[in-house]
Amino acid sequence: MRFKDDSLALHTDLYQINMAQAYWKDGIHNRKAVFEAFFRKIPFGNGYAIFAGLERIVDYLNHFHFTEEDIAYLRSTGHYSEDFLQYLSEMRFTGTLRSVREGELVFGNEPLIQVETSLAEAQIIETAILNIINYQTLIATKAARIRSVAGDDAALFEFGSRRAHELDASVWGTRAAYIGGFDGTSNVRAGKVFGMPTSGTHAHAMVQAYRDDYTAFKKYAETYKNCIFLVDTYDTLGSGVPNAIKVAKEFGDKINFLGIRLDSGDMAFLSKKAREMLDEAGFTDAKIFASSDLDEYTIFHLKAQGAKIDAWGVGTKLITAFDQPALGAVYKMVSIEDGNGEMQDTIKISSNAEKVTTPGLKKVFRILNKRTNKLEGDYISMQDENPAAEKRLKMFHPVHTFISKYVTNFEAINIHETIYEKGRLVYELPPLDAIKQYARDNLDLLWDEYKRILNPEEYPVDLSQKCWDNKMRNIEEVRQKVIRLEED
Ligand SMILES: Nc1ncnc2c1ncn2[C@@H]1O[C@H](COP(=O)(O)OP(=O)(O)OP(=O)(O)O)[C@@H](O)[C@H]1O
Ligand SMILES: O=P(O)(O)OC[C@H]1O[C@H](OP(=O)(O)OP(=O)(O)O)[C@H](O)[C@@H]1O
Ligand SMILES: O=C(O)c1cccnc1
Numbered sequence: 001m002r003f004k005d006d007s008l009a010l011h012t013d014l015y016q017i018n019m020a021q022a023y024w025k026d027g028i029h030n031r032k033a034v035f036e037a038f039f040r041k042i043p044f045g046n047g048y049a050i051f052a053g054l055e056r057i058v059d060y061l062n063h064f065h066f067t068e069e070d071i072a073y074l075r076s077t078g079h080y081s082e083d084f085l086q087y088l089s090e091m092r093f094t095g096t097l098r099s100v101r102e103g104e105l106v107f108g109n110e111p112l113i114q115v116e117t118s119l120a121e122a123q124i125i126e127t128a129i130l131n132i133i134n135y136q137t138l139i140a141t142k143a144a145r146i147r148s149v150a151g152d153d154a155a156l157f158e159f160g161s162r163r164a165h166e167l168d169a170s171v172w173g174t175r176a177a178y179i180g181g182f183d184g185t186s187n188v189r190a191g192k193v194f195g196m197p198t199s200g201t202h203a204h205a206m207v208q209a210y211r212d213d214y215t216a217f218k219k220y221a222e223t224y225k226n227c228i229f230l231v232d233t234y235d236t237l238g239s240g241v242p243n244a245i246k247v248a249k250e251f252g253d254k255i256n257f258l259g260i261r262l263d264s265g266d267m268a269f270l271s272k273k274a275r276e277m278l279d280e281a282g283f284t285d286a287k288i289f290a291s292s293d294l295d296e297y298t299i300f301h302l303k304a305q306g307a308k309i310d311a312w313g314v315g316t317k318l319i320t321a322f323d324q325p326a327l328g329a330v331y332k333m334v335s336i337e338d339g340n341g342e343m344q345d346t347i348k349i350s351s352n353a354e355k356v357t358t359p360g361l362k363k364v365f366r367i368l369n370k371r372t373n374k375l376e377g378d379y380i381s382m383q384d385e386n387p388a389a390e391k392r393l394k395m396f397h398p399v400h401t402f403i404s405k406y407v408t409n410f411e412a413i414n415i416h417e418t419i420y421e422k423g424r425l426v427y428e429l430p431p432l433d434a435i436k437q438y439a440r441d442n443l444d445l446l447w448d449e450y451k452r453i454l455n456p457e458e459y460p461v462d463l464s465q466k467c468w469d470n471k472m473r474n475i476e477e478v479r480q481k482v483i484r485l486e487e488d
Helices: 014-026 054-062 068-077 082-089 119-124 126-150 167-180 187-192 204-210 212-221 236-254 268-278 296-304 434-444 464-486
Strands: 032-038 097-099 113-118 157-158 227-232 256-262 287-291 312-314 330-336 341-344 364-370 373-380 392-396 402-407 410-414 416-421 460-465
Touching: 014 119, 032 119, 032 126, 054 097, 054 364, 054 416, 068 082, 119 126, 126 157, 126 167, 126 296, 126 312, 126 434, 157 167, 157 287, 167 187, 167 392, 204 212, 204 227, 212 227, 212 236, 212 287, 227 236, 227 312, 236 256, 236 268, 236 416, 256 268, 256 296, 268 287, 268 296, 373 392, 373 464, 460 464
Parallel strands: 157 312, 227 256, 256 287, 287 312, 373 460
Antiparallel strands: 032 113, 032 330, 097 113, 097 416, 330 341, 364 373, 364 410, 392 402
């Protein structure tokens, strides 16, 4: 490589730096701007998403600066003035960042992250922030769907590194899968970097290397105490399972015969037969692992057929978010300082009502019904509102406003944490297991209707009256401006 790849500051789209130079030339680069990151539609047709990515954002922002090599590269493009490059070389993240926690349940159209910083900084960091949360939130959500089908008793392992979209996606993806409910990963680097549990059996290659099941299983058992034998290389019921049993009997207490892995064929039929054979041989505790192109649908169907599978290894379809490869989160400006130091709301209009942004700095409250201990919905308010103080809260649909309800006896929980304040990290990142537990606990607060994987109910994400009025006022102002322009 021509330049050492030692910083992620250039992990941005060219237009961000181009806009930054234009702002800088005009002297507005330091105006305070507020941007919010959100997605519109929950992926996979799910009823909720699980937020992941904050830890990597913190790592990115902590190290955010353009190195000498970065500046040299930008200089070599010939697009930027020396004064601007000097300004860039001194740029650090100096703003405030609020975010929902990793493991938080999140829904469409609510700000996941709010960035309040200089206009130029806010633009340059957009790409990396979206890149991180779009992928990690997608994988955590896919993992949660798979967990919900597999059930709490099943063991779930992430096996997808070989098929992920390159190296970074494997490790951050498997961490997200862990947050979403997986028990461990086959990726050893993720074990080292994140302290995640690692797990593994052996491949067909080992059976092929020794030419037969029996020798391969024996060699494995001579090396490791804990043994799971892959039984489908040649003939699952004719050779694989009988040889696994034979080796387990021969080694007796010298090994922990944890079970067998099936990786092809009709896994409902094979698992039932294999279970009978293991039980008859006295290995009633031995588990049956399954892998091979699994996802929530195949697991659902295998379970419906009464498959005797205790543990699942899921790779490709999880780590690549196979059926929906993008979350589609966006990052939109909601307010900006004017020339007099006052913050002014901004809005992005669309012909599609659902796509019109909600202007202004906002808060998101999760409304917990204290009687049922279940969530009533989310309530987006303006920054200065406090729904917790209300006795009776009106919640109404932000587009179809006639759909409304009143909630009493509730708790209103602000779901954002302040992560950075004026460039200083003020948040302590929780340990990974606490994040995973947090996601689990949150799912308990959700009614089952929102949790089914097919056609779940739509969780309410509502606007406060003030927020809605503000949005309408902004729409009207833009309309007036456009009409005036048309008249001129
Ligand atoms: N009983 C079953 N019901 C539904 N799906 C199943 C059942 N058994 C296996 N499957 C799934 O069907 C697919 C079978 O894939 P396929 O026929 O391509 O290959 P395979 O049997 O795994 O063999 P190989 O790996 O040798 O190609 C996999 O996604 C597997 O998870
Ligand atoms: O199917 P996935 O959900 O992606 O799960 C991972 C797959 O990776 C391995 O197969 P591979 O054919 O790569 O190698 P092996 O069978 O020889 O181990 C494993 O046996 C699984 O089938
Ligand atoms: O340990 C396993 O069985 C494993 C790991 C990665 C991919 N497939 C299987």
